[in-house]
């Protein structure tokens with residue numbers, strides 16, 4: 663993958679099993695977001711391929727709606743909409759009906775421990791709760807693949823641990839989770855850590 667002729671990913675190959683959580687650990691600028699964006703079909707690499715369930719995919723339309731869930735460091739939310747609405751909007755956008763979206767969203771919010779906040783406005787949540795809401799939004803439509811880009815950036819230790827254990831819990835239901843981070847505690851909570859350095863995946867170690 664290159665931007666304006668400058669190569670930012672090269673020879674990076676990553677295979678992740680269903681139900682596995684993998685941390686991509688690396689300093690800022692090493693290519694983590696670019697790698698996740700290629701995996702999530704937001705960017706098309708100049709060479710190489712993306713396979714999901716053994717099938718080569720090049721376009722989002724080849725997957726069922728909501729098959730990929732994203733968690734970002736600063737996910738957008740609608741501050742004046744309710745927590746339930748914020749999560750349901752994600753599943754509606756993924757093509758689920760209103761009733762299905764409500765049901766999926768309530769379940770996801772219960773999974774992240776926010777069942778008591780369904781009708782609060784998003785702006786009333788703390789930073790940690792907001793990030794859990796965003797995890798709920800990313801898992802509501804039951805994605806096969808969850809891509810989390812620095813999901814604990816800006817969170818304190820306790821909330822970071824909570825997000826880490828949630829991602830691990832989600833993977834135990836069969837989803838594949840790839841987390842880009844420079845948070846060692848988050849990386850250690852994953853099944854496997856790969857290190858990224860200047861666009862190359864380097865050391866691979868099993869935990």
Ligand SMILES: Nc1ncnc2c1ncn2[C@@H]1O[C@H](COP(=O)(O)OP(=O)(O)O)[C@@H](O)[C@H]1O
Nearest residue numbers: 665666670688689690691692693694695696697
């Ligand atoms: N859209 C873009 N246009 C040009 N350069 C980019 C773009 N996105 C990322 N880069 C460059 O690619 C490199 C890797 O960036 P990134 O994947 O964001 O790293 P990380 O997520 O590890 O901080 C950096 O040098 C960054 O400046």
Ligand SMILES: [Mg+2]
Nearest residue numbers: 694695696811
């Ligand atoms: Mg990044």
